[in-house]
Amino acid sequence: MHKVFPTNLRRLVHHYPSTSRAAEALGINRQQLSKYLSGLSMPSLATLRNIAAHFELEPDDLLLPAERFAARWRPPMRIKGLPTQMQQVITALLQNTVQTRSILARFCGCYHVCTPLRSNPDRIGRAYTVISQEGDLTLIKTIMYATSQGALVRSRHPIKVNGIAQWLWERIYITDVQNVGHPNARLQSIALYPPALPSTPFLTGMLMTSNNALTRPIYSMPIVFKRLPGRIPQKADLAACGVFSRDDPRLDPEMMALLDADASPR
Structure with missing residues (x-):
């Protein structure tokens, strides 16, 4: 777990502009998140559940081997540089493509x-x-x-x-x-x-x-x-x-x- 979890978490956090922004979104102290990312510390079960829920995953998903995790989670599609209102429209459409893909x-x-x-x-x-x-x-x-x-x-x-x-x-x-x-x-x-x-x-x-x-x-x-x-x-x-x-x-x-x-x- 100490090997696969940091790798999977880095894949998730990579899609934020910075570790600070990711920590803010996850409700985690930035220093603590850095420890999770480096493998120096593992989150409690409650924190693991919160991280998984934020990315619409199950806690066990975060502990999958890297190859299986990559197949389980696909990053959300984003288009940057649009006005806020248009960004919301495009985001809603992209989210719908994900939700209705099946x-x-x-x-x-x-x-x-x-x-x-x-x-x-x-x-x-x-x-x-x-x-x-x-x-x-x-x-x-x-x-x-x-x-x-x-x-x-x-x-x-x-x-x-x-x-x-x-x-x-x-x-x-x-x-x-x-x-x-x-x-x-x-x-x-x-x-x-x-x-x-x-x-x-x-x-x-x-x-x-x-x-x-x-x-x-x-x-x-x-x-x-x-x-x-x-x-x-x-x-x-x-x-x-x-x-x-x-x-x-x-x-x-x-x-x-x-x-x-x-x-x-x-």
Whole structure:
């Protein structure tokens, strides 16, 4: 315990700007905390419990071997230099990603995503999306093709969009951006409703996007995610993306029925 506890405690305290700030947050005398960190002294059981509770851990976690402790505790994400009010907003969002990570984990995988095109609702765009987790974040990576399906993959220019997911009020909220700072910049939000039955492979919802807002209005569309087998991206699923006529037999009839059941494009 005298060997592993100081190592684990140093990992925790490292995320404070100074030992003094850490001692203040923990309610411990700075000199005493320094003794704990150096291994010259061990805290009482009550103090050990207080330290563990502060970091949302169990006392036994602090006595795990360093490798196991590193896997048990991940440092909180922080963004520095923001105004106080904005810092509170960002912190709340980051904390929510940590707290809801396990809920979002069950939605990780590969998807085909279908939505009508705003320029022509009789045309359906099918994209390829991967939902994955890195650390405490749930990430969304989407590849779309502006040209019709059927052209050779190498001849089609892919549009790649990255986003982040949140779980709020029994819904999945996705925010992604593309080409920020450029004339063709896009900000997009998606709200998805998880199915009542976990075995159902579809997520339905609404997409709201602003694409080059100086020339195009904000608009919304129904959107459907269909989960694909496996969690590893497949070239065939990627090649099957593009733009289709609404009555194209290559489109999933169930996805089309769900799109039609949602609100019409506006």
